[in-house]
Amino acid sequence: MLKLHGMSASGNCHKVRMLLSHLQIPYIWQEVDVVNGETRTEPFLAMNPVGQVPTLEIEPGKYLAESNAILIYLAEGSPFIPVDNYLRAQMLGWMFYEQYSHEPYVAVARFICKFLPVDHLRRNELPRLHERGNSALAVMQQHLASRTFFVGEQYSLADIALYAYTHCAEEGGFTLQNYPAVTTWLQRIEEQPGFVPMTV
Amino acid sequence: MLKLHGMSASGNCHKVRMLLSHLQIPYIWQEVDVVNGETRTEPFLAMNPVGQVPTLEIEPGKYLAESNAILIYLAEGSPFIPVDNYLRAQMLGWMFYEQYSHEPYVAVARFICKFLPVDHLRRNELPRLHERGNSALAVMQQHLASRTFFVGEQYSLADIALYAYTHCAEEGGFTLQNYPAVTTWLQRIEEQPGFVPMTV
Missing domain, CATH: 3.40.30.10 (Glutaredoxin)
Structure with a gap:
């Protein structure tokens, strides 16, 4: 297993x-x-x-x-990866985007706020992390304003990858209310069959 | 076209x-x-x-x-992507590694050294970038010490992705001589049919 x-x-x-x-x-x-x-x-x-x-x-x-x-x-071979090669490449693009332009800011800000002492030196990184993280969220807002999911109007790995640290971004000091299409999309994901929440 | x-x-x-x-x-x-x-x-x-x-x-x-x-x-469909699904997943793993653990340090150090004025404030980032970048190069050295290419002893997209900023890492203040398996691998890539060097 x-x-x-x-x-x-x-x-x-x-x-x-x-x-x-x-x-x-x-x-x-x-x-x-x-x-x-x-x-x-x-x-x-x-x-x-x-x-x-x-x-x-x-x-x-x-x-x-x-x-x-x-x-x-x-x-592989499941409906979570589009069959069309252009859509699949777009899905991959969003997954690389998540690791390069989103996670290093949105997840790291959350790590500092949630896991480090309030007087930790790394809190000095927060203004830069918030600036970059908000840019990442703004790109998501713009993209989702006219779409239900990231790629091809179909729930895919791109959505799962980007859901992970977006749904708990407020723990890192971000305000999701500023991104209404993102919050609607988060809810849409939570309604998918088999969805499981983070356990902590 | x-x-x-x-x-x-x-x-x-x-x-x-x-x-x-x-x-x-x-x-x-x-x-x-x-x-x-x-x-x-x-x-x-x-x-x-x-x-x-x-x-x-x-x-x-x-x-x-x-x-x-x-x-x-x-x-897609070329010899640059392994057919075996476990090897293909390892190739993808190294490509995400490149964007998450290598490029943000090795490429950013090069950007600061090559493109910004010598008195630019961002030079203060260099010690941290060198520390993290050297960790990334050490992981590559360890992996390549017993291999010819990153995945399945076959030249793949993982090698192309990691070649890009490794071969010019010295422009960012890294010392490739410290990573002998990496330098041999760089040469191996440069000998591949159709290889083209960076133009700048």
């Missing part, structure tokens, strides 16, 4: 849990103590040399890293 | 030029003046709302963003 090594409060791990539930694929969840350095230990680095969660264990000795690559692996 | 909107000195654009040359696909190159803000103009944002190069124009009105999504679109 698949084993997912992850952290309950991680959006990157939540993505994978969402998809596994949508696809009704059974799996074992293995909680990893990221905050206390478990991803930097030798046994963990032997599974994933980059030291990140989620790490999917397909079978002992056979691992996959990077949340969005795991999503694509699990969803 | 395909039209590639890009900047000659951009590694993200170089990736796409490399693949187009390997695949012998003809295209028109459209140089974009990123440094003087052309990607923030209305005509450019109409093609790509995120305002980034490369942007691939498949036909007028039909665009693709995100370098690695463009690579996958162009390479």
